[in-house]
Amino acid sequence: MGEVGAPALQYQEHVNPQWVRLLDALEMNVxxxxxxxxxxxxxxxxxxxxxxxxxxxxxxGHNHPAIVSALQRELDRQGPAMLQSHVSELAGELAERLCRLAGGRLNKVFFCSSGSEGVEAAIKFARAHTGRNGLVYASGAFHGLTCGALSLMDDPFWRAGFGPLLADTEAVPFGDLVALERALRSRTIGAFIVEPVQSEAGICLPPAGYLEAAQAACRKYGTLFVLDEVQTGMFRTGRFLAAHHYGLDPDIVILAKALSGGLVPSGAVLISNNVYDSVYSSLKRAIVHTSTFGENNLAMRAGLATLDVLERExxxxxxxxxxxxxxxxxxxxxxxxxxxxxxxxxxxxxxxxxxxxxxxxxxxxxxxxxxxxxxxxxxxxxxxxxxxxxxxxxxxxxxxxxxxxxxxxxxxxxxxxxxxxxxxxxxxxxxxxxxxxxxxxxxxxxxxxx
Ligand SMILES: Cc1ncc(COP(=O)(O)O)c(C=O)c1O
Missing domain, CATH: 3.90.1150.10 (Aspartate Aminotransferase, domain 1)
Structure with missing residues (x-):
């Protein structure tokens, strides 16, 4: 059982008592x-x-010394951490490195603070670019628990009780090209959003040729091919993106989780220039999609230091x-x-x-x-x-x-x-x-x- 010292009691009282009960029941409240x-x-x-x-x-790994010390130096520098009224040099540097590592048509980055927020951005960008509202996703997916991302998850456990989610979303079985093509044929689908390896669905690897053919079908019907690499990215599967195992060239890739060394929340949506241009299409729309904490210096510094470690080691x-x-x-x-x-x-x-x-x-x-x-x-x-x-x-x-x-x-x-x-x-x-x-x-x- 957990030690119920003052901080634990405060958590129980003011944050999430059911989580404490669950950890206690599992004898994992350490x-x-x-x-x-x-x-x-x-x-x-x-x-x-x-x-x-x-x-x-x-x-x-936890608290990698190189990432910790990069963050300490960043704090000591007293730079424009969250000024919101400047051009963030660190965001530019990190975006350039992420695009170089990702390759293909991914040439712009929108920074945010979580995976769900990245999925929300991908939904908006896909709709803005294609002018279509429809979204197709794979059964069993986990894309996050904000309303838009949750609309791309069919497990009733996560959805129940939270009211109507986004309309115009449809699940197809992971690996089923016929079902995907049937959905895309309507030409009302803005994006097919998929994890290249489904993680929460049970570490499901894509059948041979599936993702390549899914991408081709998306191109054929004018649908954006969006990869959620929130878990699979950042070398988790051996390559920078799991997409690289299959030679894919997605329109949008979502990264988060390991992006910033496990120390600062951060997410990044990698997008092609043409999708980007549909969203930020004029001076008037320069900040049409933003997020207060997205480009903050600590997250950007953590991202750069994390890439250094991943590459150096x-x-x-x-x-x-x-x-x-x-x-x-x-x-x-x-x-x-x-x-x-x-x-x-x-x-x-x-x-x-x-x-x-x-x-x-x-x-x-x-x-x-x-x-x-x-x-x-x-x-x-x-x-x-x-x-x-x-x-x-x-x-x-x-x-x-x-x-x-x-x-x-x-x-x-x-x-x-x-x-x-x-x-x-x-x-x-x-x-x-x-x-x-x-x-x-x-x-x-x-x-x-x-
Ligand atoms: C594949 C995938 N996408 C998106 C998310 C949502 O990320 P976050 O919890 O940072 O919002 C998760 C979270 O587990 C995830 O596994």
Whole structure:
């Protein structure tokens, strides 16, 4: 259980008491006192290994010293941090580097402060450029929880109770070109917005040729091809953009999360000149879409320092090699267990896919707990990894049967060994020990009132 000191009580009272209750129920309410690289240190002396990276925020590891010191120097400089009435040199420098790394037709950047805000901008830009309101997205997507971004997510859990969202949005199954083409044929669709690798949907890799053909279909029907690389970008999958694995040339790419070293909120929407010109089309429209904090110096400095680290430490290549080691080792260790269906991923964005057991002795408790809550099984795995083995990870937000393995890109072979050892122990326990399932009862009792 969490220590309920004064600050924790204040949080409970004034921020989000249900979040505190949930962390308590999962025995994950830990007070962290220091985070460095891939490791987290708690006030009670425990040390955890981070295999979640704040949902792909910490590609450069926690509190990378080079990024921290760049930020300290930026503060000491006392420059125009948020003047709003000047030309931000740092924004120019960061935009130039992002466009160079992204390549293709991406030549302008709109800066904002979150992934959702980037998706909102992409929606507006696509509508302004095409004069069409329609938006198509892939089922199971996660694009953010503001009203526009949420309109591009079909999971009812996120939408329920929040009233009517944007009209003219339509989901098509990820990987289904026929459905996509059917939707685009109306020529009323401004943008097809898709994660190149769907993360919260369960680390879903695109079928061979899908994204290339989707892009071609978009071009054919005058629809913008928009990639949400909020999780997949910044070398998470091994390349600067996941788009680069498939030779794509998108009209718009959205980046956030790892963009600024996990220290300052920041998002960037990379856009082509012709889309840009449709929005900022005259002097009168020079600030027709802006965001107060977008180009702030701390975020821009963090972005520049983050790119320096990613490039200097060759973290893209490291994501590829460590990702290969991780998947190979995991497959060797756990694919023999009947509840482990698949290990999949690219670079250091990976998922362990579980499936319902066939054996009756396992099937009965599994189904019972699934009835209580579909996420119960996955949370048990998460809880065991955390409490018994000091590993922090989570299940995917829109697919509770997939556990994420997405550590900071600076992980080493020792960290991978530690994760694989822990995962093997938990997989073994769930297949062989009644205590895994009886423990679930305790969790069920704790969460029953949620
Ligand atoms: C793929 C993707 N897009 C957009 C978002 C929204 O980003 P934010 O939470 O910064 O608004 C997320 C958040 O998890 C995401 O995973």
């Amino acid at each position: 007070r962290y006192v220091k985070c460095a690289g891939a490791e987290l240190y708690a006030a009670d002396g425990r040390r955890f290994l981070d295999f979640l990276s704040g949902y792909c925020v910490h590609n450069t 060759n973290l893209g290549a490291r994501a590829v090699s460590m990702g290969d080691v991780l998947r190979t080792r995991l497959r060797e260790a756990v694919s023999g267990y009947e509840m482990v269906q698949e290990i999949r991923g690219v670079g250091l964005l990976n998922g362990i896919v579980f499936t319902a057991p066939r054996k009756l002795s396992l099937r009965a408790p599994f189904e019972a707990f699934r009835k209580i809550h579909p996420a119960m099984f996955g949370q048990l795995v998460v809880m065991r990894l955390f409490r018994d083995h000091g590993i922090l990870t989570q299940i995917c937000g829109n697919n509770f049967m997939v556990l994420k393995a997405a550590p900071p890109l600076i992980v080493d072979a020792g960290h991978i060994d530690e994760f694989v050892g822990a995962m093997t122990a938990v997989a073994d326990l769930m297949h062989t020990s009644a205590s895994f399932w009886t423990e679930a009862l305790g969790l069920a009792r704790r969460v029953v009132n949620f």
